Amino acid sequence: MVKLDGSEGEGGGQILxxxxxxxxxxGQPFEITKIRAGxxxxxxxxxxxxxLRAAAAICGGKYSDDVTIGATExxxxxxxxxxxxxxxxxxxAGSAMLVLQTILLPLLQASEPSRxxxxxxxxxxxxxxxxxxxxxxxxxxxxxxxxxxxxxxxxGFMPAGxxxxxxxxxxxxxxKTLDILDRGSxxxxxxxxxxxxxxxxxxxxxxxxxxxxxxxxKTAAQVREVKSIGPGNMLGVTARFEHVTEFIxxxxxxxxxxxxxxxxxxxxxxxxxxxxxAVGPHLADQLLLPMAIxxxxxxxxxxxxxxxxxxxxxxxxxxxxNVRFEPIDKxxxxxxxxxxxx
Amino acid sequence: MIMRKKVxxxxxxxxxxxxxxxxxxxxxxxxxxxxxxxxxIVDRYELLRDPAHARLxxxxxxxxxxxxxETTVYAHNLPLKDPWDFGEVYxxxxxxxxxxxxxxxxxxxxxxxxxxxxxxxxxxFLLTEARHMPGQLLQIAPPRRWAEGKPGxxxxxxxxxxxxxxxxxxxxxxxxxxxxxxxxxVETRDVAFNQMIDQIEQVTIRSDAPILLSGPTGAGKxxxxxxxxxxxxxxxRVQGSLVEVNCATLRGDQAMSALFGHRKGAFTGAVADxxxxxxxxxxxxxxxxxxxxxxxxxxxxxLRAIEEKxxxxxGADKEISSAFILIAGTNRDLLQExxxxxxxxxxxxxxxxxxxxxxxxxxxxxxxxxNLDYELQRxxxxxxxxxxxxxxxxxxxxxxxxxxDARWSGNFxxxxxxxxxxATLAPSGRITTAIVDDEIxxxxxxxxxxxxxxxxNSRAALEELFDAEQLDEIDPFDRPQLxxxxxxxxxxxxxxxxxxxxxxxxxxxxxxxxxxxxxxxYLAKFDLDWASVSDR
Numbered sequence: 001m002v003k004l005d006g007s008e009g010e011g012g013g014q015i016l017x018x019x020x021x022x023x024x025x026x027g028q029p030f031e032i033t034k035i036r037a038g039x040x041x042x043x044x045x046x047x048x049x050x051x052l053r054a055a056a057a058i059c060g061g062k063y064s065d066d067v068t069i070g071a072t073e074x075x076x077x078x079x080x081x082x083x084x085x086x087x088x089x090x091x092x093a094g095s096a097m098l099v100l101q102t103i104l105l106p107l108l109q110a111s112e113p114s115r116x117x118x119x120x121x122x123x124x125x126x127x128x129x130x131x132x133x134x135x136x137x138x139x140x141x142x143x144x145x146x147x148x149x150x151x152x153x154x155x156g157f158m159p160a161g162x163x164x165x166x167x168x169x170x171x172x173x174x175x176k177t178l179d180i181l182d183r184g185s186x187x188x189x190x191x192x193x194x195x196x197x198x199x200x201x202x203x204x205x206x207x208x209x210x211x212x213x214x215x216x217x218k219t220a221a222q223v224r225e226v227k228s229i230g231p232g233n234m235l236g237v238t239a240r241f242e243h244v245t246e247f248i249x250x251x252x253x254x255x256x257x258x259x260x261x262x263x264x265x266x267x268x269x270x271x272x273x274x275x276x277x278a279v280g281p282h283l284a285d286q287l288l289l290p291m292a293i294x295x296x297x298x299x300x301x302x303x304x305x306x307x308x309x310x311x312x313x314x315x316x317x318x319x320x321x322n323v324r325f326e327p328i329d330k331x332x333x334x335x336x337x338x339x340x341x342x
Numbered sequence: 343m344i345m346r347k348k349v350x351x352x353x354x355x356x357x358x359x360x361x362x363x364x365x366x367x368x369x370x371x372x373x374x375x376x377x378x379x380x381x382x383i384v385d386r387y388e389l390l391r392d393p394a395h396a397r398l399x400x401x402x403x404x405x406x407x408x409x410x411x412e413t414t415v416y417a418h419n420l421p422l423k424d425p426w427d428f429g430e431v432y433x434x435x436x437x438x439x440x441x442x443x444x445x446x447x448x449x450x451x452x453x454x455x456x457x458x459x460x461x462x463x464x465x466x467f468l469l470t471e472a473r474h475m476p477g478q479l480l481q482i483a484p485p486r487r488w489a490e491g492k493p494g495x496x497x498x499x500x501x502x503x504x505x506x507x508x509x510x511x512x513x514x515x516x517x518x519x520x521x522x523x524x525x526x527x528v529e530t531r532d533v534a535f536n537q538m539i540d541q542i543e544q545v546t547i548r549s550d551a552p553i554l555l556s557g558p559t560g561a562g563k564x565x566x567x568x569x570x571x572x573x574x575x576x577x578x579r580v581q582g583s584l585v586e587v588n589c590a591t592l593r594g595d596q597a598m599s600a601l602f603g604h605r606k607g608a609f610t611g612a613v614a615d616x617x618x619x620x621x622x623x624x625x626x627x628x629x630x631x632x633x634x635x636x637x638x639x640x641x642x643x644x645l646r647a648i649e650e651k652x653x654x655x656x657g658a659d660k661e662i663s664s665a666f667i668l669i670a671g672t673n674r675d676l677l678q679e680x681x682x683x684x685x686x687x688x689x690x691x692x693x694x695x696x697x698x699x700x701x702x703x704x705x706x707x708x709x710x711x712x713n714l715d716y717e718l719q720r721x722x723x724x725x726x727x728x729x730x731x732x733x734x735x736x737x738x739x740x741x742x743x744x745x746x747d748a749r750w751s752g753n754f755x756x757x758x759x760x761x762x763x764x765a766t767l768a769p770s771g772r773i774t775t776a777i778v779d780d781e782i783x784x785x786x787x788x789x790x791x792x793x794x795x796x797x798x799n800s801r802a803a804l805e806e807l808f809d810a811e812q813l814d815e816i817d818p819f820d821r822p823q824l825x826x827x828x829x830x831x832x833x834x835x836x837x838x839x840x841x842x843x844x845x846x847x848x849x850x851x852x853x854x855x856x857x858x859x860x861x862x863x864y865l866a867k868f869d870l871d872w873a874s875v876s877d878r
Binding site: 041046065068070092120159 | 367382411
């Protein structure tokens, strides 16, 4: 049984989600203690419970009935991964994308195709938005041999949620290793302001300001009014390169000026464009698991975040895999290499 | 283990929960926010609202369903003409609580007191404190700084914890209601009796321990047991039914199987399984009247059933369980029964935690008047005829009823029978002096027939005041008279009243006399005085 200390590293819900994914994939049960021990509300929250139930559903996993909100430890016993049509709902506009992330890789190993519909928040500030998963992460996963289609049926912003994503996952005969050491040539840079149930001019002002900051032509700035139950607004910039795509976004909220939202995104985009690492911090978090399952891979990224490091150490508990972080001369960047222990 | 469900009961906030456009998500709406906490899953939301706000209620219910797919919302119609009218709101909520299928064994209830009028909030508090709603109070507050999706704070308050005693003490009115309920709504005046009922109310609401009710036949033990059951049921202390049994009717072999049940074929004639009275009272209340009549074997089984909540039906090879609350009634002195070896001491010890002696009606003369009103009302409910006394008739009856001449040996049964007779004979619903006079004659003759039994009681009265040695000093010639005098004193409120009754015949012949003084002198002959005789 793999034993994990939930208070280590990033100390939040990521360690649990990664453990669930790895447990389902490897068939190893695990025990986690001190779940979110250092947080203001320690233990499992609703969104973690949903991830737990989803993981259990796709692999016939078992855990004690008394695991509920506030639980600070649990044991999980995975069974066989089962393809199928699954539907999950996340409360409090919690991220549907994080639940998808938890079960996506295991379902690739099933012998039949699966269809998963998850409702909840598709655009939650505390998680990667749909566009990030769709445009940045999935192309890399496809490059490793996976056949996954993702569609956004409805936008769900905080706080109302009510969004819906659907993923179709085909069986995959083992993932291939992947190396993303440089971006390749620049192909596209566009900004899009998404909004629902708020005044149009907020989106316009965001776009106007970011176009000025990033010197974008008019054709590269799009206003996208979307259907959603509640109000919501996201400004996103897609930087498409030959080998990698980066999506950088921020959410507008009441009391924050449209120009300030645009400035935040612009600063982050500039930092990425000025750097030379191929992979941004968020994508780096997500690439470790598929590379570990593939048995190898590498990428360059800026200094690793606590999320990335937590994922690396959780992987080492389940698999004979090393994740090495090697500094690149004359920069803060690192090369991350995933390979089998010899 | 089955997870306990969390259920919120709360009013729709007609101001705070308002909003129909998308902008509503930019405001803190308490009923929605309750279901938005990342560390709280509400399984069910019981949303109370006036039918006029059905539309708003629908929006709130849909929004809760959206942000909290785990929650099912049920709307309840609570029509209120004036939501600031204390009486109306309280009555409506009480009705709701009485009809609501509370299941505290499997569900946790949170009574949300942030929405609704101030009056509604107070009523919710009162009903929770009095356990009409068996839950904790839920207080919610908006976040200090607004941000999308931030649900703010919530706190639950368990009123069972002692630190809330002070808050609870402020709401005595509701407690008074419960007490009055136990007394069947009769406004009794007898101070000692009222204090006893107060305590029984506390015990009923807070404890599941056995209660022992002693007192003469007709003092109202069965009626009190029924009221205790109803109060416990209203406060969710019992879910099961009330099973009443008079142990005097259980004799021989039948007693065992009637109480504890039997398996098919346990004995000749046992053609089917019989669950038995103890099993029928599972999760409910068992009232064993005349428990002193129970056989010794049954006593042993009963003791085990009380202590272990398990017992063996006749002919069964496996014990079965039943969790019941026991109320025992007796008109015998069980301590004496223990001494005589007829009652188990350990069973008495188990029953003797909360023991209440219900005095006979003769000992509660102040309560005769309120009970007379109650009996009239009861007659009206049963027969549909509303009967009243005329003023002189009522005074005449009461004068007799509270006088030492009225023995009330059958207690409330006598009073009830007297009222029924008078009411039945009343021409056009009015009880007249003539009817009262006839009834007084009837009662007197009835009580004269009770004579021999009374003599036995009188002997007991002498034994209370004198030890064996002193009793030997009193001539057998004097004993019946002294016993009669003592008995009359005990039925009287003052020395003069007792004197007037004892010397009634001589009073008629003389113009003036001091009956009280004459009685005092008589008592002094036996080293007795008013205080020692009347005090018990």
